Amino acid sequence: MSASGAAATPQELKERIEAGIPGATAQVTGDGHHFNAVVSAPAFAGLSRIAQHRLVYDVFGLEVGDRIHALSIQTKESTA
Amino acid sequence: MSDETMNPMREQIQAAIEENPVILFMKGTPDQPMCGFSARTVAILQSVGQPFAAVNILPHPAIRQELSAISNWPTIPQLFVDGEFVGGCDIVTEMYQSGELQQALGLDAGPTEPAPEPQPAEPAPLSIENRL
Numbered sequence: 488m489s490a491s492g493a494a495a496t497p498q499e500l501k502e503r504i505e506a507g508i509p510g511a512t513a514q515v516t517g518d519g520h521h522f523n524a525v526v527s528a529p530a531f532a533g534l535s536r537i538a539q540h541r542l543v544y545d546v547f548g549l550e551v552g553d554r555i556h557a558l559s560i561q562t563k564e565s566t567a
Numbered sequence: 568m569s570d571e572t573m574n575p576m577r578e579q580i581q582a583a584i585e586e587n588p589v590i591l592f593m594k595g596t597p598d599q600p601m602c603g604f605s606a607r608t609v610a611i612l613q614s615v616g617q618p619f620a621a622v623n624i625l626p627h628p629a630i631r632q633e634l635s636a637i638s639n640w641p642t643i644p645q646l647f648v649d650g651e652f653v654g655g656c657d658i659v660t661e662m663y664q665s666g667e668l669q670q671a672l673g674l675d676a677g678p679t680e681p682a683p684e685p686q687p688a689e690p691a692p693l694s695i696e697n698r699l
Contacts, residue, residue: 536658537640544641551641557604558642559657 494519495555500547507546512565520556527565536562577633584637584647587620589672592634593644597621604656606685608644611663614683617672648672 497515500522504513511528524543531539539562544551551558584590589612595601597609612619624630624643631643638645638652646653648671653659660682662668669675 536661537652537654540654540658541639549641552643559604561657561661 503546523559525561527563531562531564580633585650589619590647591619592622592624594625596623605644608656608659610683610685615669615674
């Protein structure tokens with residue numbers, strides 16, 4: 488895992504989402520503990536909302552709820 | 568491995584999900600939510616007039632661990648309807664605003680409104696932590 492002990496930043500989350508989900512673009516805001524991510528990706532096509540959100544949560548694994556205290560997600564399909 | 572068959576807490580959580588048509592796992596209680604996301608989800612269910620069972624996961628950290636293993640979902644709250652995982656606060660909010668939540672609950676979808684602010688709640692009809 489690339490996570491360090493340092494506080495998470497919106498920029499870090501954005502980069503990791505975009506690296507972790509092919510073709511994704513993310514807008515992330517947050518205060519180091521609570522974050523909100525708006526994510527668009529072609530990979531969301533045909534997936535349920537739950538499955539879309541899981542793709543985003545899976546980028547961070549066990550860090551969600553721990554180092555990343557809260558992560559709100561809105562997902563949008565985008566064309567490749 | 569045997570962890571699914573030999574885990575009483577996971578079985579009790581699974582049973583609670585199956586026995587309650589609408590059940591919310593949350594931080595705190597509907598009367599006293601301990602997290603804004605839980606409070607918002609409670610407020611939505613109350614605003615559509617949906618009775619629901621509620622489980623406070625805070626007294627027993629193992630509930631959260633087992634629940635997330637069942638649902639494959641990392642955050643709290645988690646709403647289940649008819650034994651199916653529906654989502655957390657973000658998804659419930661989106662579904663409420665689009666009317667999908669009311670459909671999933673078998674309610675008439677009223678006019679779409681902004682998500683309601685948390686209000687003082689009715690007592691939870693169920694607290695399974697007493698059994699855990």
